[in-house]
Amino acid sequence: MNKLNITYHPDYDIPVPTNHRFVGSKFSDLFDYLQKQSYFSHCEITQPQKANEVRLQRSQSSSYIKKVKEDNLSKEDIRKINLPWSNRLKERSFLAIEGTLNAAKQALQTGIACHVGGGTHHAHYSHGYGFCVFNDLAYTAINLIEEGYVKSILILDLDVHQGDGTIDICQNYPSIYTCSIHSESNFPFEKKQGWMDVAIPAGSGDDFYFSQLQKTLENIKHRISPDIVLYDAGVDVFSEDGLGNLEVTREGIIKRDEIVLKHFNTRNIPVATVIGGGYSSDTEELASRHAIIFNVAARIYKIL
Numbered sequence: 668m669n670k671l672n673i674t675y676h677p678d679y680d681i682p683v684p685t686n687h688r689f690v691g692s693k694f695s696d697l698f699d700y701l702q703k704q705s706y707f708s709h710c711e712i713t714q715p716q717k718a719n720e721v722r723l724q725r726s727q728s729s730s731y732i733k734k735v736k737e738d739n740l741s742k743e744d745i746r747k748i749n750l751p752w753s754n755r756l757k758e759r760s761f762l763a764i765e766g767t768l769n770a771a772k773q774a775l776q777t778g779i780a781c782h783v784g785g786g787t788h789h790a791h792y793s794h795g796y797g798f799c800v801f802n803d804l805a806y807t808a809i810n811l812i813e814e815g816y817v818k819s820i821l822i823l824d825l826d827v828h829q830g831d832g833t834i835d836i837c838q839n840y841p842s843i844y845t846c847s848i849h850s851e852s853n854f855p856f857e858k859k860q861g862w863m864d865v866a867i868p869a870g871s872g873d874d875f876y877f878s879q880l881q882k883t884l885e886n887i888k889h890r891i892s893p894d895i896v897l898y899d900a901g902v903d904v905f906s907e908d909g910l911g912n913l914e915v916t917r918e919g920i921i922k923r924d925e926i927v928l929k930h931f932n933t934r935n936i937p938v939a940t941v942i943g944g945g946y947s948s949d950t951e952e953l954a955s956r957h958a959i960i961f962n963v964a965a966r967i968y969k970i971l
């Protein structure tokens with residue numbers, strides 16, 4: 668019987684004012700939602716430890732880590748992160764990056780693993796940005812390589828926003844391939860040059876999105892065979908998302924995740940998924956949207 672490995676920690680939620688764009692309860696909302704799914708009894712849940720400093724220093728500067736640890740971020744640092752600073756936010760930042768690494772290690776064993784968190788792709792080497800304190804994708808990719816788990820990694824980032832921080836941090840690692848399909852006119856307004864970037868015009872809708880996705884997966888296939896894929900399945904591509912401006916439907920997100928997981932499953936390349944961005948004042952709708960990648964993973968990998 669196949670099991671689906673899910674990484675989650677009950678301390679992922681953060682306190683934010685109710686009118687804030689970021690839904691502070693979205694991690695526990697999603698985990699609650701997953702527990703109601705028929706495949707949940709076939710899921711193996713693990714909780715990450717806090718990231719250790721040796722690993723963290725490979726992807727974030729020592730001075731920035733120190734400022735986070737000692738609650739010593741400047742007003743400008745906190746303005747860039749755009750979340751109210753709290754002990755909980757600090758603690759979760761150390762937990763969630765290790766969560767993505769944990770999921771990746773599990774994916775290497777079983778072919779698929781999903782993180783109820785992650786996708787903090789705007790965090791740069793020495794500062795946070797856009798709701799992101801530390802970068803879990805860069806942390807995971809760099810540590811998998813440094814610790815000899817893999818030789819090459821694809822970070823496939825389908826969040827509506829470009830993972831500018833991931834590109835910046837990973838640029839000195841030639842065997843970490845960053846591929847982003849994002850809205851050309853959403854945040855961040857200064858786009859970085861990653862390994863493969865596809866900018867989609869606002870309001871394009873499902874069909875154009877799929878044609879770009881298929882073309883991109885073919886391009887990747889012709890160029891690399893990574894040992895693992897870190898898949899940022901951000902759901903802010905949704906037409907009714909509070910921040911994204913691509914008009915992808917809910918059915919479109921399901922199809923997107925099916926295309927991606929089937930593609931790499933057929934190629935026998937393990938995939939670790941992170942939830943990425945998703946914004947809505949309707950917390951139940953948001954949880955169900957973030958659950959799509961888990962539902963699709965359970966179906967494709969036959970978690971029965």
Ligand SMILES: [Zn+2]
Pocket residue numbers: 826827828901903943944945
């Ligand atoms: Zn996003």
